[in-house]
Ligand code: ATP
């Protein structure tokens with residue numbers, strides 16, 4: 001039996017990896033432009049970090065975590081998402097002294113899920129977090145960064161932004177009471193999962209994927225009807241900020257997000273172009289989380305973007321920049337190989353992508369140059385070497401010219417933008 005990758009994991013290479021890195025690098029660069037700094041937290045943490053940070057009743061904690069005891073008998077968990085670890089770090093590294101703190105991360109997360117297209121057990125997320133900033137302006141800026149990221153990837157017109165508010169603690173409590181009252185009337189129709197949610201965290205019912213639950217949810221009370229003045233004003237400020245920036249959105253009063261710690265703004269960017277797994281980026285404000293993990297009363301807001309889903313999307317839409325086209329360095333005879341290697345070395349130092357073709361006869365070497373889709377070939381035989389020149393052949397037009405070896409780097413400038 002050949003060895004296969006573990007279920008829900010995949011090898012990412014070739015054009016898939018190009019798409020993946022296009023998404024990740026675009027996100028990193030953009031976040032820096034918004035004044036964010038990178039952070040890498042460990043891939044595993046004490047299980048407690050996620051139980052407290054994500055919430056016992058969330059899907060993640062209740063059924064998706066990769067938890068294990070190490071040889072010392074302590075319980076650890078492979079991180080299922082990025083926020084809890086970043087907040088743990090914010091507290092344990094003493095960053096609370098220096099707020100606001102703006103951090104971004106990218107890396108693998110692990111969830112025991114039923115694998116399908118766009119849903120993996122090792123998934124990859126890019127995320128940002130702002131800690132210690134309570135104003136609606138921060139929500140607007142974070143949403144703007146998310147919108148710009150989708151713009152930089154070229155997918156803005158394929159996504160819609162859904163926005164909601166969960167209000168502050170008193171508003172959320174009032175809403176919770178209303179939901180319990182409503183759903184209690186339908187206990188006989190609710191799914192088993194939602195019956196548990198009704199006891200532990202009724203808001204979570206709104207996130208249910210069960211068809212029967214969905215029908216009941218349609219007529220459930222709406223959060224917007226239970227907001228106090230302050231929460232309503234906050235939500236209006238966020239919406240008006242988005243309008244000023246020209247960022248389109250729809251308010252979805254059913255949007256609650258899976259995690260326990262959200263307050264006020266919650267949002268998702270959803271596409272219809274990926275089938276069932278349409279949410280490509282999601283986040284919200286999590287005032288209360290820092291305290292829940294043992295820190296001070298610091299507010300927070302952030303988002304997590306699914307790199308896997310975004311890379312499938314940009315690939316399917318043909319938006320991934322082309323692979324760089326190499327320059328093929330082709331020695332005519334075997335005796336010319338060492339000199340050609342030296343030329344290739346110097347061109348690589350000058351920043352060119354160069355691929356040597358030294359196997360087989362001349363025809364095989366030129367075939368290789370075509371196979372790798374080289375933009376041009378540099379040819380050198382003994383005559384040329386004696387004259388101190390090489391022949392540069394444009395492989396698209398077939399045109400060729402002789403160039404002095406010491407002028408080669410400059411002469412190849414026209415190919416730089418293909419690389
Ligand atoms: P879903 O409802 O699809 O399970 P979620 O609410 O669990 O999503 P989040 O925890 O908000 O997802 O994660 C942020 C983003 O990470 C998602 O919007 C999605 O793009 C991506 N993501 C989440 N789970 C997976 C997964 N198993 N495989 C691939 N991408 C994922």
Ligand code: MG
Pocket residue numbers: 059258
């Ligand atoms: Mg999920």
